[in-house]
Amino acid sequence: MNEEITNQLRSSREVMEAVERELTPRIATFAGMLVAALGGGKKLLVMGNGGSAADAQHFVAEIVGRFKMERRGLPAVALTTDTSILTAIGNDYGFDAVFRRQVEALADEGDVVVGLSTSGSSRNVYDALALANDRGCITVGLLGRDGGTIKEIVDLDITVPSGDTPRIQEGHITIIHIVCDLVEKGLFT
Ligand SMILES: O=C(CO)[C@@H](O)[C@H](O)[C@H](O)[C@H](O)COP(=O)(O)O
Numbered sequence: 001m002n003e004e005i006t007n008q009l010r011s012s013r014e015v016m017e018a019v020e021r022e023l024t025p026r027i028a029t030f031a032g033m034l035v036a037a038l039g040g041g042k043k044l045l046v047m048g049n050g051g052s053a054a055d056a057q058h059f060v061a062e063i064v065g066r067f068k069m070e071r072r073g074l075p076a077v078a079l080t081t082d083t084s085i086l087t088a089i090g091n092d093y094g095f096d097a098v099f100r101r102q103v104e105a106l107a108d109e110g111d112v113v114v115g116l117s118t119s120g121s122s123r124n125v126y127d128a129l130a131l132a133n134d135r136g137c138i139t140v141g142l143l144g145r146d147g148g149t150i151k152e153i154v155d156l157d158i159t160v161p162s163g164d165t166p167r168i169q170e171g172h173i174t175i176i177h178i179v180c181d182l183v184e185k186g187l188f189t
């Protein structure tokens, strides 16, 4: 059992090293986009399924509440949290529409819309990002594997170089924490 634990910790470390090697400039670009948008009065919308829904909420909580700094709250919404909205849209229009309809309702030009998908191909995330593009939003995909279909349509993809869903998610949450730190420093120091 200890060998299995050691192997998993090693593979997690290797993914983090690959993130550092391959994705540092993209993480900086993402932070810069958010600093410009939030500093200019725009908002952040975030979505994902399963563990990525939890990551979306975690991200938004850091932005609306705080990461490390005492500062004013910033405007961000997780599209994963309201069970009445999710069940109404899912029941009436289908699960593929649960995020797209919320983008239709909430997104304005210049907002940053982030989709998390380890496969890069979840239909509900793809459809919402496609509409966000039409709306003139800045679209970002936190993705995995080969980036899937979402990589093809977003303004910025940050594709964690792994084929293992939990390792990809660990990459995503680390990137989110780094970006929250850079956003606070960019806007409030
Ligand atoms: O957290 C995990 C697996 O670690 C699962 O809940 C996982 O997020 C779900 O299977 C998602 O539906 C996967 O969707 P996606 O990342 O491919 O868009």
Ligand SMILES: [Zn+2]
Residues within 6 Å of the ligand: 051, 165, 166, 169
């Ligand atoms: Zn998970």
